[in-house]
Amino acid sequence: xxxxxxxxxxxxxxxxxxxxxxxxxxxxxxxxxxxxxxxxxxxxxxxxxxxxxxxxxxxxxxxxxxxxxxxxxxxxxxxxxxxxxxxxxxxxxxxxxxxxxxxxxxxxxxxxxxxxxxxxxxxxxxxxxxxxxxxxxxxxxxxxxxxxxxxxxxxxxxxxxxxxxxxxxxxxxxxxxxxxxxxxxxxxxxxxxxxxxxxxxxxxxxxxxxxxxxxxxxxxxxxxxxxxxxxxxxxxxxxxxxxxxxxxxxxxxxxxxxxxxxxxxxxxxxxxxxxxxxxxxxxxxxxxxxxxxxxxxxxxxxxxxxxxxxxxxxxxxxxxxxxxxxxxxx
Amino acid sequence: xxxxxxxxxxxxxxxxxxxxxxxxxxxxxxxxxxxxxxxxxxxxxxxxxxxxxxxxxxxxxxxxxxxxxxxxxxxxxxxxxxxxxxxxxxxxxxxxxxxxxxxxxxxxxxxxxxxxxxxxxxxxxxxxxxxxxxxxxxxxxxxxxxxxxxxxxxxxxxxxxxxxxxxxxxxxxxxxxxxxxxxxxxxxxxxxxxxxxxxxxxxxxxxxxxxxxxxxxxxxxxxxxxxxxxxxxxxxxxxxxxxxxxxxxxxxxxxxxxxxxxxxxxxxxxxxxxxxxxxxxxxxxxxxxxxxxxxxxxxxxxxxxxxxxxxxxxxxxxxxxxxxxxxxxxxxxxxxxxxxxxxxxxxxxxxxxxxxxxxxxxxxxxxxxxxxxxxxxxxxxxxxxxxxxxxxxxxxxxxxxxxxxxxxxxxxxx
Numbered sequence: 159x160x161x162x163x164x165x166x167x168x169x170x171x172x173x174x175x176x177x178x179x180x181x182x183x184x185x186x187x188x189x190x191x192x193x194x195x196x197x198x199x200x201x202x203x204x205x206x207x208x209x210x211x212x213x214x215x216x217x218x219x220x221x222x223x224x225x226x227x228x229x230x231x232x233x234x235x236x237x238x239x240x241x242x243x244x245x246x247x248x249x250x251x252x253x254x255x256x257x258x259x260x261x262x263x264x265x266x267x268x269x270x271x272x273x274x275x276x277x278x279x280x281x282x283x284x285x286x287x288x289x290x291x292x293x294x295x296x297x298x299x300x301x302x303x304x305x306x307x308x309x310x311x312x313x314x315x316x317x318x319x320x321x322x323x324x325x326x327x328x329x330x331x332x333x334x335x336x337x338x339x340x341x342x343x344x345x346x347x348x349x350x351x352x353x354x355x356x357x358x359x360x361x362x363x364x365x366x367x368x369x370x371x372x373x374x375x376x377x378x379x380x381x382x383x384x385x386x387x388x389x390x391x392x393x394x395x396x397x398x399x400x401x402x403x404x405x406x407x408x409x410x411x412x413x414x415x416x417x418x419x420x421x422x423x424x425x426x427x428x429x430x431x432x433x434x435x436x437x438x439x440x441x442x443x444x445x446x447x448x449x450x451x452x453x454x455x456x457x458x459x460x461x462x463x464x465x466x467x468x469x470x471x472x473x474x475x476x477x478x479x480x481x482x483x484x485x486x487x488x
Numbered sequence: 489x490x491x492x493x494x495x496x497x498x499x500x501x502x503x504x505x506x507x508x509x510x511x512x513x514x515x516x517x518x519x520x521x522x523x524x525x526x527x528x529x530x531x532x533x534x535x536x537x538x539x540x541x542x543x544x545x546x547x548x549x550x551x552x553x554x555x556x557x558x559x560x561x562x563x564x565x566x567x568x569x570x571x572x573x574x575x576x577x578x579x580x581x582x583x584x585x586x587x588x589x590x591x592x593x594x595x596x597x598x599x600x601x602x603x604x605x606x607x608x609x610x611x612x613x614x615x616x617x618x619x620x621x622x623x624x625x626x627x628x629x630x631x632x633x634x635x636x637x638x639x640x641x642x643x644x645x646x647x648x649x650x651x652x653x654x655x656x657x658x659x660x661x662x663x664x665x666x667x668x669x670x671x672x673x674x675x676x677x678x679x680x681x682x683x684x685x686x687x688x689x690x691x692x693x694x695x696x697x698x699x700x701x702x703x704x705x706x707x708x709x710x711x712x713x714x715x716x717x718x719x720x721x722x723x724x725x726x727x728x729x730x731x732x733x734x735x736x737x738x739x740x741x742x743x744x745x746x747x748x749x750x751x752x753x754x755x756x757x758x759x760x761x762x763x764x765x766x767x768x769x770x771x772x773x774x775x776x777x778x779x780x781x782x783x784x785x786x787x788x789x790x791x792x793x794x795x796x797x798x799x800x801x802x803x804x805x806x807x808x809x810x811x812x813x814x815x816x817x818x819x820x821x822x823x824x825x826x827x828x829x830x831x832x833x834x835x836x837x838x839x840x841x842x843x844x845x846x847x848x849x850x851x852x853x854x855x856x857x858x859x860x861x862x863x864x865x866x867x868x869x870x871x872x873x874x875x876x877x878x879x880x881x882x883x884x885x886x887x888x889x890x891x892x893x894x895x896x897x898x899x900x901x902x
């Protein structure tokens with residue numbers, strides 16, 4: 159913690175520092191959970207010391223990761239074991255496993271914490287599972303290679319992207335039926351709503367764009383954001399992970415083998431800045447206070463720590479092989 | 489390479505292909521030879537169902553003199569990939585009321601594929617995948633020149649089809665020999681294995697492949713330090729241990745590059761050479777469009793889907809036919825119209841990209857209609873790398889370092 163204050167001291171206003179100091183005890187316990195796809199482990203990083211404090215053995219090929227709303231449970235998709243594993247975020251012990259359908263990659267929890275919506279890549283299906291009793295709630299047929307999963311803040315809409323169909327499918331969670339299909343660019347990977355549900359962002363990895371969609375206006379695409387980085391080949395710019403700040407002002411987009419995270423102004427939808435991170439940056443995650451955002455860098459086997467206010471990369475921390483996803487809990 | 493594209497008795501294949509089609513969970517329209525719906529009413533796009541009728545002509549290649557058990561070609565080789573392409577297209581297309589059908593014609597080795605292609609065109613198939621020899625492909629292209637049909641070459645690797653013999657109504661999904669040998673050359677140069685011993689087989693294809701190897705060596709600065717033509721007969725398996733060491737005493741070299749598209753002797757070279765040197769080319773480290781060991785960039789999902797449908801691994805020709813169908817289907821998602829002209833324009837549009845599970849998108853070169861895509865370098869049990877290699881840069885896309893770039897193109901449409 160001390161080190162981080164020192165790092166940002168030059169940039170933070172005095173008042174800001176006071177606020178940070180006041181939240182210090184809670185901050186000190188923030189931990190990042192990182193799935194390592196090719197190690198079959200999960201690294202636990204203490205965000206105070208910026209050290210890996212535990213490496214948890216998981217099922218095979220852990221990818222998608224999320225936390226329960228109260229931060230007590232960590233959900234991990236063990237893709238090659240066809241199950242979801244649930245860990246205690248304090249003891250790091252496996253609490254239980256949930257059914258997932260075949261080859262789970264990404265999932266999203268309903269804002270209430272139940273059910274868990276899982277994309278089954280090999281099965282053209284989204285599976286909804288009750289996390290309390292492990293019962294199958296629904297199986298929803300979608301396009302080819304379902305991947306990205308986003309849920310609206312009010313929980314009414316679930317959005318799944320299908321990588322080969324190149325669509326975002328909007329599902330009404332009351333009926334579990336597809337109500338809209340939005341054609342986006344090639345290989346859509348991630349769907350993310352902003353916090354007031356006025357924008358839906360969908361990244362297209364091979365298309366190289368992020369579509370910003372208006373859920374209130376018939377799910378129309380407002381704009382496709384393109385990316386240009388001097389000296390980086392266009393083929394290498396592959397948007398994947400997306401995170402939007404709670405105040406709705408900034409979006410962070412991980413650009414894969416371009417090794418950059420783009421910062422986008424959510425009002426103008428213009429790219430403001432590119433931050434150099436590790437190799438093949440994949441997914442992103444905020445700390446609970448949103449002062450930091452972490453990127454998983456699959457080919458350099460580390461996570462980059464980005465100061466959200468200063469818009470700077472402050473540190474990288476080595477984790478396991480092919481870090482895939484990250485979630486942080488207080 | 490050709491070895492995997494090899495042959496089986498034509499009759500048996502025909503029967504199995506028909507059975508496979510009948511057993512496919514496609515809408516009934518896929519199996520019927522109903523005449524094409526008149527391609528005239530695309531006014532309110534997406535309102536009415538748009539039907540994409542895809543034909544496929546495969547002429548069985550000549551049987552090689554022997555086939556190793558591991559590389560025996562499945563009877564539905566290639567066609568199986570087109571069938572998966574149709575299934576994928578239907579899974580995506582149902583959201584936009586797009587329908588896709590496949591009509592397959594298998595022609596025996598000594599048969600004539602032209603009437604089969606003409607029949608498919610007359611039956612209203614606006615898109616026809618062709619796996620036929622180069623000379624037949626030109627005949628078909630010229631015969632159908634004035635028809636509203638787009639031909640997609642999924643099999644023939646001949647450079648001439650992309651150069652002086654190019655045709656405006658043909659797109660090439662199969663990589664040509666220049667792409668394959670350039671991909672290999674880039675990797676060998678990256679490894680600093682610059683001195684090559686080129687060992688060429690007896691067939692016309694082998695000679696063309698060897699010529700392509702020489703061109704790639706020149707292009708990327710490698711040196712062919714020795715050349716030989718295989719003259720130990722079509723089946724030297726029993727005597728390989730004594731004959732290959734003698735055949736490979738050519739002085740120093742870094743790697744043996746073999747040109748043997750039928751698979752007559754390439755696989756008996758490794759571990760039998762006089763010097764301890766690796767083998768690459770059509771055998772050993774092979775340059776291919778696809779291989780069952782390809783896993784990255786979502787490739788394992790395509791492999792899994794293929795395995796589920798066909799209970800076997802996906803081979804290069806399967807992949808090339810899948811790509812052919814997928815190219816039409818993905819363009820159709822954008823046009824939402826099955827009009828051949830619109831699909832052709834979309835396929836050749838500057839912003840068209842085809843995600844083919846190789847890390848970067850494939851697209852068609854406007855100057856010769858060749859699909860530019862990464863090429864695998866793989867041995868029997870592992871994909872070693874994909875070319876283009878990192879060090880090879882290009883002002884447009886690194887993919888244009890493989891095969892014929894615009895300045896080298898001798899293709900003139902019309």
